[in-house]
Amino acid sequence: MYCHGNTSALPFFQRPLSKLVTSLNQNVVKIETSSTMTFLEKEVLIKLHKLFFNEINAFYEKCITNNNKTFGCITSGGTVANLTAMWVARNNAFPKTEDFEGIEKEGVISALKYYEYNDMAIVGSELMHYSFRKAADILGLGLNNIYSIPTDSEYKMRTDLLIKKLEELKLKRIKVIALIGIACTTEVGSIDNLEVLAEIAKKYNIFFHVDGAWGGSFIISDKYKYLLKGIEKADSITIDGHKLLYTPMGCGVILFKSPYIASKTIKKVASYIIRENSMDHGKTTLEGSRPANILYLHASLTLLGQHGLSTLLDMAIYNTKYMASLKCNYKIDKQSDPIFKDNLNKNINYYNLSNENNSKLNNSLYSKEENQIISYFTNELQFRQKKYGKGFVSKTTIKSAKYSNCKDGISVFRVVIANPLVTKENIKFVIEEQIKFGLDLEKEKSNFIN
Structure with missing residues (x-):
């Protein structure tokens, strides 16, 4: 990233x-x-x-x-x-x-x-x-x-x-x-x-x-x-x-x-x-x-050895957990799947919600139409950041057994922080840039789903 x-x-x-x-x-x-x-x-x-x-x-x-x-x-x-x-x-x-x-x-x-x-x-x-x-x-x-x-x-x-x-x-x-x-x-x-x-x-x-x-x-x-x-x-x-x-x-x-x-x-x-x-x-x-x-x-x-490689891997997990906690502090979303129990946590999956949908505390309540809005919002935000921004976050579509209204799949951001040169400031910048583009999209939300 x-x-x-x-x-x-x-x-x-x-x-x-x-x-x-x-x-x-x-x-x-x-x-x-x-x-x-x-x-x-x-x-x-x-x-x-x-x-x-x-x-x-x-x-x-x-x-x-x-x-x-x-x-x-x-x-x-x-x-x-x-x-x-x-x-x-x-x-x-x-x-x-x-x-x-x-x-x-x-x-x-x-x-x-x-x-x-x-x-x-x-x-x-x-x-x-x-x-x-x-x-x-x-x-x-x-x-x-x-x-x-x-x-x-x-x-x-x-x-x-x-x-x-x-x-x-x-x-x-x-x-x-x-x-x-x-x-x-x-x-x-x-x-x-x-x-x-x-x-x-x-x-x-x-x-x-x-x-x-x-x-x-x-x-x-x-x-x-x-x-x-x-x-x-x-x-x-x-x-x-x-x-x-x-x-x-x-x-x-x-x-x-x-x-x-x-x-x-x-x-x-x-x-x-x-x-x-x-x-x-x-x-x-x-x-x-x-x-x-x-x-x-x-x-x-x-040259890196087991100790050096272990340190780099641990650092990747630390940065991933830091981003997961930071995005929650920024209240990008209320419910996502950033970290799963007993996983290596090298990935974060999350989406960026509009203010209206962000008011719901349990995204199992989202309707199919609302999930379509979330997918549109994620895809468009990712496109804009990639084209106009300085940061980059990958995306994918996942299906979840956890949320009943999400079985057809929902677009989410996919973050893998393997680069040991990434700093907390870099991570913070990427999230704040997403928030900026997200606010621009919020103004256009009437075009999400016709």
């Missing part, structure tokens, strides 16, 4: 590193074109794996020199990481047997026929990232086989409805290839009950993936990592370095709990590159040629 953009300032050391990555022009697809960076990537993946899954040191010592074991890879972002996880999940759901070569070789139709399923599906909350729709399309499931489970008043997946849906799919002979848990939804910052989801996935024998592109980084925070309880039971985890680990854009991570699963399900080789017995990482990556972006992540984890 306080800039016309939605990205954070970077540590200064990333600038010369960017020049180095470009100058060296390494290709991490194989060890012959990136020997040092290949080993560096494996080292960083082990460090991240240890943070999440906390295996004994002997476990990692055995894996580091084994060419058929991998803990994941660096990707261009969370979308490719999620797609890679779903690729592994699909192939893992329809494995090779004595008389079937697996879905990898025989394809979707043959796999469903052999295992006597009518279809396959991905299941997660209604706040799943759009990348899972891309994955369903690319992997042959189809968008109709993405099942979105409603969320509760705190925007966590309702596990009672999840179990009901899984039983329904079981009766219909539809194979669920993956259950998606979210560690910080993109829109509101909520965290699913990962521990419960892990147990449900185990009971129904489903691959459990946690999309932690936003919130996964809080595993580094001593103060907030408890909120990720259960993430260690995931089969795979997505993290984005360029979100809260302060790397340049294009630095996602996919981690696998089992060091064998990627090689077992998606390994591809060629005679001139990524050879069978080589240490080439490209054997188990969706992308072929990849830049040495691992250097950015290694630098953040090493």
Whole structure:
């Protein structure tokens, strides 16, 4: 915020590193074109794996020199990481047997026929990232086989409805290839009950993936990592370095709990590159040629370190809570959902009310028409601040089980304060600028809804 953009300032050391990555022009697809960076990537993946899954040191010592074991890879972002996880999940759901070569070789139709399923599906909350729709399309499931489970008043997946849906799919002979848990939804910052989801996935024998592109980084925070309880039971985890680990854009991570699963399900080789017995990482990556972006992540984890990154993450939460309290002091609204219990609170969602609607103390009383006014007011205010102001606040549309008249969705501001250079004065300025534009809109309120 306080800039016309939605990205954070970077540590200064990333600038010369960017020049180095470009100058060296390494290709991490194989060890012959990136020997040092290949080993560096494996080292960083082990460090991240240890943070999440906390295996004994002997476990990692055995894996580091084994060419058929991998803990994941660096990707261009969370979308490719999620797609890679779903690729592994699909192939893992329809494995090779004595008389079937697996879905990898025989394809979707043959796999469903052999295992006597009518279809396959991905299941997660209604706040799943759009990348899972891309994955369903690319992997042959189809968008109709993405099942979105409603969320509760705190925007966590309702596990009672999840179990009901899984039983329904079981009766219909539809194979669920993956259950998606979210560690910080993109829109509101909520965290699913990962521990419960892990147990449900185990009971129904489903691959459990946690999309932690936003919130996964809080595993580094001593103060907030408890909120990720259960993430260690995931089969795979997505993290984005360029979100809260302060790397340049294009630095996602996919981690696998089992060091064998990627090689077992998606390994591809060629005679001139990524050879069978080589240490080439490209054997188990969706992308072929990849830049040495691992250097950015290694630098953040090493130069900032766990203490430095934890401090930055804690600062992001502090600034978010400060803005939430400040906007309440300014009486921008009387009822919104700025902070949810047991969430990481990296997001604030709120709307700016006209004086007339602000007189209502309980927005569950708002009519459908009044919610339309609020949405119009939010959209127009956001547009004007972006075009004419100096501050910037993102927006989204959310549905809420908390308010009965808001089920169709309502436009809200979405604030993510990850930039450590943001000050209280910056935050105060953005809110006061919104109030100014809001007062201008108040004068035009007769044009809201005709």
